[in-house]
Amino acid sequence: MGDYTTLALILDKEIIGESDSEIHFFTEKLGRVTARAIGARKILSKLSAHLEPNSVSFIRLVEKKGFLVTDAIKEKRLNFSFEELLVLKNGTAEFEKDQFLWEKINEEKLSVSDMLNHFGFNPKFSSCSFCGEEEPEFFYFKKHEYICKRCVFNFGIQGEEMVSVKKNL
Numbered sequence: 001m002g003d004y005t006t007l008a009l010i011l012d013k014e015i016i017g018e019s020d021s022e023i024h025f026f027t028e029k030l031g032r033v034t035a036r037a038i039g040a041r042k043i044l045s046k047l048s049a050h051l052e053p054n055s056v057s058f059i060r061l062v063e064k065k066g067f068l069v070t071d072a073i074k075e076k077r078l079n080f081s082f083e084e085l086l087v088l089k090n091g092t093a094e095f096e097k098d099q100f101l102w103e104k105i106n107e108e109k110l111s112v113s114d115m116l117n118h119f120g121f122n123p124k125f126s127s128c129s130f131c132g133e134e135e136p137e138f139f140y141f142k143k144h145e146y147i148c149k150r151c152v153f154n155f156g157i158q159g160e161e162m163v164s165v166k167k168n169l
């Protein structure tokens with residue numbers, strides 16, 4: 001359908017197959033988008049330098065059975081933590097433009113607690129949504145809820161499915 005150019009923060013890059021990558025973006029115009037960078041290694045490596053996590057790049061996306069990244073030019077490099085990028089990647093909905101988050105990204109003032117607050121989950125008044133424990137340690141992306149350490153363990157939730165709340169407050 002479309003062809004879009006937008007500024008985007010690169011959140012994550014996963015290698016797929018021999019020469020493709022799947023790139024996770026938080027874009028100015030479209031919100032969060034996942035797109036493939038395909039093609040010969042040579043071409044990909046040219047793009048690749050502009051698609052490193054924590055870069056803000058001007059990108060061109062073409063919609064073709066999902067999105068393809070066809071062009072990227074790096075504008076600047078930022079210093080967000082792994083957790084901050086993870087909340088953007090796993091805590092936001094796809095294709096929801098978000099002016100507030102985009103401005104915070106540009107000001108380089110984006111914290112985990114700011115984002116959770118923005119989603120409507122103030123960490124200060126939270127409790128584990130599974131057992132009711134006060135001051136839970138984690139935020140669980142899939143359910144968009146807080147969860148305590150014991151429930152994380154009991155339910156076998158791991159890695160990138162959640163973010164630690166405590167150390168980011």
Ligand SMILES: [Zn+2]
Binds near residue numbers: 130148150
């Ligand atoms: Zn619990």
